[in-house]
Amino acid sequence: MIRDQEVLNQLVDTIHRFVRDRLIPAEQSVAENDAIPEDIAREMKEMGLFGLSIPEEYGGLGLTMEEEALVAFEIGHTSPAFRSFFGTNNGIGAQGILIDGTEEQKQKYVPKLATGEVISSFCLTEPDVGSDAASLKTRADKDGDHYILNGTKRYITNGPEAGLYTVMARTDQNNKGAGGISAFIVEGDTPGLIRGKPDVKMGQKGAHVCDITFEDCRVPAENIIGGKEGQGFKTAMKVLDRGRLHISAVCVGVAERLIEDALRFAMERKQFGAPLADHQLIQAMLADSRAEAFAGRSMVLEAARSKDAGKNVSLDASCCKLFCAEMVGRVADRAVQIHGGAGYMAEYAVERFYRDVRLFRIYEGTTQIQQIVIARGMVRDAS
Numbered sequence: 145m146i147r148d149q150e151v152l153n154q155l156v157d158t159i160h161r162f163v164r165d166r167l168i169p170a171e172q173s174v175a176e177n178d179a180i181p182e183d184i185a186r187e188m189k190e191m192g193l194f195g196l197s198i199p200e201e202y203g204g205l206g207l208t209m210e211e212e213a214l215v216a217f218e219i220g221h222t223s224p225a226f227r228s229f230f231g232t233n234n235g236i237g238a239q240g241i242l243i244d245g246t247e248e249q250k251q252k253y254v255p256k257l258a259t260g261e262v263i264s265s266f267c268l269t270e271p272d273v274g275s276d277a278a279s280l281k282t283r284a285d286k287d288g289d290h291y292i293l294n295g296t297k298r299y300i301t302n303g304p305e306a307g308l309y310t311v312m313a314r315t316d317q318n319n320k321g322a323g324g325i326s327a328f329i330v331e332g333d334t335p336g337l338i339r340g341k342p343d344v345k346m347g348q349k350g351a352h353v354c355d356i357t358f359e360d361c362r363v364p365a366e367n368i369i370g371g372k373e374g375q376g377f378k379t380a381m382k383v384l385d386r387g388r389l390h391i392s393a394v395c396v397g398v399a400e401r402l403i404e405d406a407l408r409f410a411m412e413r414k415q416f417g418a419p420l421a422d423h424q425l426i427q428a429m430l431a432d433s434r435a436e437a438f439a440g441r442s443m444v445l446e447a448a449r450s451k452d453a454g455k456n457v458s459l460d461a462s463c464c465k466l467f468c469a470e471m472v473g474r475v476a477d478r479a480v481q482i483h484g485g486a487g488y489m490a491e492y493a494v495e496r497f498y499r500d501v502r503l504f505r506i507y508e509g510t511t512q513i514q515q516i517v518i519a520r521g522m523v524r525d526a527s
Contacts, residue, residue: 145208145452152211159218162191167222174350175496180229188230188260195258197234197386199242202250203258204234209386209448213393217441220397224500225350227394232302233257235390237264239383240310240327244370253308253329265306267297267330267356268380275513277312278322278377282358284313289365291315291328293336293358301507303354304342307332311358312380315373327369327376336361347499384509385451385458388465391508393444395468398501399437399475405494406430406479409486420482429478437475440468459521466514469504476501 146152166184174180188194197212198204207215212234219227238257241249256262273280282295293313300306309330316324330337340355369379407430410421420426447460479494480487487494505511 145210145449147208147211152214156214156218158191159215162187163218163222167226171223171493171496174223174225178349180225180350184226185229188226193230194233194260198238198254198258202254209389209451210445212390213444213448216390216393217397217400220394221401223350223496224348224394224398228301228348228351230260231390232266233260233264235387236266236383237308237310239386240266240369240379241329243382244327244375244379246371249329249367249369257308262307263302263305264308264310265300265302265356267300267309267311269298269300271296271298275510277380278325279320280312280314280325282311282313283317284315284326284328284363286315286365287362290362291365291368293328293330293361293363295358297356299343299353300356301351301353303356304339304352309337309356310369312376322377323374325376326373327379328363329367329369330361330363334361334363346502347496348503385461388461388508389444389448389451389457391504392440392464392468395472395501395504396437396440396444398497399433399440399472402472402475402479402494402497403430403433403437405492406433406482409483426482429482433475433478436471440464440471443467459518462509462514462517462521465508466511466518470511472501472504
């Protein structure tokens with residue numbers, strides 16, 4: 145739901161120019177140095193990008209889901225590392241607190257996330273626990289007015305930089321399922337919280353990931369999100385609808401960028417006496433890519449509007465994530481193919497994006513998890 149079209153247009157236009165003039169020219173530097181320049185990070189904070197989806201009463205812009213999707217389309221036109229840097233604060237880093245946290249927790253932590261003063265991370269995945277998140281082993285044992293956390297979390301986005309972690313840990317050791325899990329807010333300087341060495345990844349240089357280990361890490365009992373044990377897994381699942389729609393929108397934006405690059409190359413590059421774009425097999429790849437990106441954009445906007453209308457969009461969000469994550473992979477493959485040998489060279493952005501987009505099919509729930517969610521939802525709705 146768009147609240148003020150003129151104001152939204154100004155925001156989207158500002159972000160469009162920021163992506164074009166500041167982020168795209170910095171892409172290669174980020175890839176080579178595996179770091180986002182400090183001046184760009186500062187500009188992101190000044191623009192309010194860390195608080196896009198955080199309500200205005202906590203210092204954010206309070207975008208609706210549809211408005212956020214339109215912004216994410218623009219952000220997707222550049223390296224995913226930029227989005228990853230501020231995206232967690234808007235998504236899984238803040239949404240759990242916003243959805244299920246106490247008012248005291250919201251007031252204490254969320255404003256700092258909205259300004260980017262504090263970077264956040266979400267700790268769910270473990271060395272032996274990925275898609276089967278309800279089987280996590282990190283434990284939180286009550287000790288007076290504190291809990292003692294022990295365990296290791298893996299592939300934690302923004303882990304090396306974060307100052308605030310939402311951590312899923314098992315508070316009921318007799319309950320091995322989802323009901324035994326609680327969500328904790330853990331400050332980054334808490335003794336016993338250990339950041340591992342940043343992982344070396346296939347792509348998305350500039351977006352940092354590492355293990356987070358808890359060794360007798362004492363966390364105040366008041367830092368359980370919502371103040372109640374056993375609600376952590378439910379909290380984690382609640383943030384997924386928005387997160388999956390956001391990632392889907394980013395996938396659409398990346399696909400549109402890849403199509404623009406491939407089309408430009410096809411119009412400039414000549415083979416057999418004519419531009420590549422005049423050859424029908426090249427046209428077919430361009431056309432398929434354009435049609436799929438349009439379908440993805442339409443799906444995301446439809447689901448976003450439904451969410452803003454208060455409807456349950458869990459199944460639709462999974463449909464979007466499934467389609468858009470797979471779609472951008474196909475578009476990236478075609479973009480490399482259209483570039484030919486040049487597409488395999490680091491000189492061209494399509495080579496980097498080809499590696500970057502592979503991750504979209506894994507996080508926020510793998511493609512296979514989305515298939516399961518969708519199928520189970522269909523059966524449930526038909527019963």
